[in-house]
Amino acid sequence: MLIRHRDREPSIHANATVASSAMIVGDVRIEAGARILHGAVVSAEDGEVVIGEDTVVMEHALIRGRSGHPALIGAAVMIGPHTHINGSVVADEAFIATGASLFPGSRVGHGAEVRINGVVQVNTVLEPGAVVPIGWVAVGTPASILPPERHDEIWAIQRQLDFGGTVYGVGPEVSMRELMRRQSEFYGAHAGDEPVGR
Secondary structure, three states, X not given: OEEEEOOEOOEEOOOOEEOXXXXXEOOEEEOOOOEEOOOOEEEEOOOOEEEOOOOEEOOOOEEEEEOOEOEEEXXXXXXXXXXXXXXXXXXXXXXXXXXXXEOOOXXXXXXXXXXXXXXXXXXXXXXXXXXXXXXXXXXXXOOEEEOHHHHHHHHHHHOOOOHHHHHHOOOOOOOHHXXXXXXXXXXXXXXXXXXXXX
């Protein structure tokens, strides 16, 4: 399903394929040979999304573009099922495995791998060819790649990366109630969405 959102609509190359149950929302460009499989959601909230040539987005993946943090996916990238890519730049020939999470401002280098349930935190740069092992966390620039049981070390780096400011545009003084009020208002823009095709 193709959806107009915030007065922008998707652009799908004639040689790309979007499964009938996938949702492509807003300012999204999908290049030749790309394949978007069933249940995937590609949503340009208020920032663009580009899916490069011959990239495969597997079932139930979510790719979201944000203001100041577009989701730019290169050519020949594999994006596994149930993967979450939010405002990240992924270079050509990267492998993003099942259940991986890439957060706003992150960059994944050419040929890098984020394996099953791996995480690339906000404003983190993963060098070309780097590997985030199964369930591990890449954090910082350049990225430290750490196992989840080293949470204290991960948090010591992550707290300097401005998660709240990067993801939500707020400082630590904003309460959860106020943050969610703002998020509710922001996502309320979907009330004006209009289908534009399949």
